[in-house]
Structure formats: C-alpha cells, structure tokens
Amino acid sequence: MPSVRSVRARGxxxxxGVAVRAAAFWAAVALPFSAIALLALGWDLSLxxxxxxxxAAALYLGHGYRDRSDR
Incomplete structure (x- = not known):
C-alpha cells in the first residue's frame, strides 16, 4: 500500500505536468503571432x-494538453 506522502507527491x-503542458500549449498558440510582429517591425532575423x-519546443511539450485533461 503506497504511503499518503507518495500519493500526494504523485498528485x-x-x-x-498538466500546468506545464497547458502553458506550453498556449505559448505555442501565441508565439507565431509574436514572430509575425517581429518580422513586420523589422527586428533581426536571429531573434x-x-x-x-x-x-517548436512549446509545440512538442504542449501537444497532448487536451488529450490528457479529460481524466
């Protein structure tokens, strides 16, 4: 039988993990708009x-956000 501490830690x-996945998902939604704005304003292409x-990292981290939140 798992201890209460380990159950709480797992929870x-x-x-x-859900919070990180959600933040990454919404960052992946918003960042392309930032890239377009930076291009429109003439910022350096390296930025x-x-x-x-x-x-791309946010897409990878947040790709399963909605799939796992329905549990």
Missing part, C-alpha cells in the same frame, strides 16, 4: 529564429 507532480525555435 502534485501530475498537476505540475525571429529564436522565437520560432521556442515555438
């Missing part, structure tokens, strides 16, 4: 590339 870790790389 807290699961909630933290736009960084934003797009962060967007």
């Amino acid at each position: 807290a870790a699961e909630r933290a 736009v590339a960084v934003v797009l790389a962060v967007n």
Whole structure:
C-alpha cells in the first residue's frame, strides 16, 4: 500500500505536468503571432529564429494538453 506522502507527491507532480503542458500549449498558440510582429517591425532575423525555435519546443511539450485533461 503506497504511503499518503507518495500519493500526494504523485498528485502534485501530475498537476505540475498538466500546468506545464497547458502553458506550453498556449505559448505555442501565441508565439507565431509574436514572430509575425517581429518580422513586420523589422527586428533581426536571429531573434525571429529564436522565437520560432521556442515555438517548436512549446509545440512538442504542449501537444497532448487536451488529450490528457479529460481524466
């Protein structure tokens, strides 16, 4: 039988994972707009590339956000 502490720790870790997944999902939604704005304002292309790389990481981390939230 698992201890109460390990059950609470597992629950807290699961909630933290859901929060990270949600933040990454919404960042992946918003970051392309930032990249377009940076391009429109004439910012350096290396900064736009960084934003797009962060967007790719957010897509990877947040891709399962809605799939797992219905439990």
